[in-house]
Amino acid sequence: MMNIQINIDSKTYPAIAQARHHVAIADFKLSLKSGEFVCLVGPSGCGKTTLLNIIAGLDNDYEGDIFVGQAHSHPKIGYIFQNPRLLPWRTVRENIELVLDGNQSPTVIDPLLEVMQLTQSQHVYPERLSVGMSRRVSIIRAFAVDPDVLLMDEPFVSLDAPTARQVRELLLTLWQERPHTVLFVTHDLREAITMADRLIFLSAAPMSVISEITVPISRSERNNESTIEAFRQNLINNYPEIKQLL
Amino acid sequence: MLAFLAVWQGLAVYSNSNALPAPEVVAKVFWQSCITGQLPFHLGVTLLRLVVSFSIAMLLGCAIGIALGRNKKLDAFFDNWLVIFLNIPALVAIILCYVWFGLVESAAILAVVVNKLPNVIVTIREGTRTLDQDLLDMARCYGFSRRKTLAHVIWPQLHPFIMGATRSGLALIWKIILVVELLGRSNGMGYQLHLFFQLFDVASILAYTIAFVAVIQLIEVMILKPLDKKALRWRR
Numbered sequence: 001m002m003n004i005q006i007n008i009d010s011k012t013y014p015a016i017a018q019a020r021h022h023v024a025i026a027d028f029k030l031s032l033k034s035g036e037f038v039c040l041v042g043p044s045g046c047g048k049t050t051l052l053n054i055i056a057g058l059d060n061d062y063e064g065d066i067f068v069g070q071a072h073s074h075p076k077i078g079y080i081f082q083n084p085r086l087l088p089w090r091t092v093r094e095n096i097e098l099v100l101d102g103n104q105s106p107t108v109i110d111p112l113l114e115v116m117q118l119t120q121s122q123h124v125y126p127e128r129l130s131v132g133m134s135r136r137v138s139i140i141r142a143f144a145v146d147p148d149v150l151l152m153d154e155p156f157v158s159l160d161a162p163t164a165r166q167v168r169e170l171l172l173t174l175w176q177e178r179p180h181t182v183l184f185v186t187h188d189l190r191e192a193i194t195m196a197d198r199l200i201f202l203s204a205a206p207m208s209v210i211s212e213i214t215v216p217i218s219r220s221e222r223n224n225e226s227t228i229e230a231f232r233q234n235l236i237n238n239y240p241e242i243k244q245l246l
Numbered sequence: 247m248l249a250f251l252a253v254w255q256g257l258a259v260y261s262n263s264n265a266l267p268a269p270e271v272v273a274k275v276f277w278q279s280c281i282t283g284q285l286p287f288h289l290g291v292t293l294l295r296l297v298v299s300f301s302i303a304m305l306l307g308c309a310i311g312i313a314l315g316r317n318k319k320l321d322a323f324f325d326n327w328l329v330i331f332l333n334i335p336a337l338v339a340i341i342l343c344y345v346w347f348g349l350v351e352s353a354a355i356l357a358v359v360v361n362k363l364p365n366v367i368v369t370i371r372e373g374t375r376t377l378d379q380d381l382l383d384m385a386r387c388y389g390f391s392r393r394k395t396l397a398h399v400i401w402p403q404l405h406p407f408i409m410g411a412t413r414s415g416l417a418l419i420w421k422i423i424l425v426v427e428l429l430g431r432s433n434g435m436g437y438q439l440h441l442f443f444q445l446f447d448v449a450s451i452l453a454y455t456i457a458f459v460a461v462i463q464l465i466e467v468m469i470l471k472p473l474d475k476k477a478l479r480w481r482r
Contacts, residue, residue, distance in 0.1 A: 058386060077388075
């Protein structure tokens with residue numbers, strides 16, 4: 001578990017060919033408590049993926065600083081990308097085993113495969129999987145490393161509603177079993193309310209925080225759709241500044 | 247194959263000259279030089295040179311190719327040199343190697359490597375440029391070691407390029423090795439062919455050529471095809 005301090009003064013993309021100089025993130029501040037589940041809600045193209053890439057350490061070309069956990073230890077990050085990013089030339093099981101570090105036994109994968117209903121398919125190559133199955137593999141991969149920080153970039157996009165709900169519930173179960181700090185990107189407000197401790201609403205590019213709202217609904221009531229819907233209506237009525245996002 | 251032999255036989259009977267011996271004559275010569283051990287010895291020597299120079303060229307070429315493909319500054323610096331080396335005539339490289347290092351085995355190997363290396367580098371560099379950044383990012387984010395990234399992320403993507411370099415490389419190296427042997431070695435296929443040329447012994451030249459083609463076919467069927475099959479088994 002780790003707390004995270006994000007402080008990005010600016011992140012810009014230089015002009016290339018026809019594309020003009022683009023400011024993706026400006027004056028962005030956010031802090032996450034250890035073990036907190038935070039959802040980022042914002043319009044598409046506003047820079048959410050860029051933010052996750054910066055936190056994951058994949059993009060170092062920005063002004064500002066990011067602090068993840070203790071200063072000298074390297075945090076373990078699980079990143080569920082928008083597309084599954086499985087290695088097509090390795091089987092489902094090999095794809096997951098590859099991310100384990102030397103101290104972890106490969107058997108940690110088995111219960112995860114069981115939960116995600118992929119035990120039958122563990123020796124299949126990813127090209128034979130459906131989109132939903134590939135996505136579940138990428139979710140297992142992120143959990144298998146036993147991450148301190150879990151980054152999720154619209155992981156349920158392109159899943160059909162029942163599958164999405166199923167995977168969402170599994171995700172919450174896993175998160176409650178092994179708490180870690182979660183940063184979850186979505187543009188689906190219902191989904192965000194169902195999952196998050198705290199909602200962060202983001203502006204269009206250059207991205208910054210419009211408002212932060214804590215979700216006071218207890219975990220046991222999250223399955224109740226009318227409670228979620230009531231909270232959503234309440235948000236829409238009481239926070240005019242986020243209306244444009246909904 | 248049978249049709250080819252029939253045409254050959256027909257042409258040989260029709261022309262009835264030393265310049266085109268009949269298949270059975272060639273077969274006899276082939277068999278005799280196998281029994282005396284001449285053909286296996288010279289073919290073996292050439293094969294050994296092939297294996298050594300090919301391995302050096304591929305290993306170095308892959309390493310340099312990946313480095314250039316991954317590093318723009320390095321690439322910009324060496325790009326011109328690469329074009330120059332690509333276009334040095336094989337004969338010039340061979341002669342210079344022999345002049346500078348003497349008529350020794352290492353000079354022969356070096357000459358072959360110098361000829362082949364730029365091709366490998368260019369092919370692998372192009373391959374490296376097409377690597378999937380998404381997968382590399384995934385590997386980085388999950389803390390893959392360099393070795394792991396190379397073996398599981400980069401290598402499988404480079405496979406078609408490496409096989410391409412291997413196939414074109416074998417073809418090129420065969421040809422260059424023969425010239426190298428002809429110019430400065432006292433054994434190997436090139437040396438023998440030179441000898442037969444001076445004796446106008448077309449039957450022997452054809453017998454050696456057939457041995458040669460057979461070996462290439464064997465390499466393709468026994469090594470390259472199974473490698474392809476294993477590496478591409480994940481494709482639908």
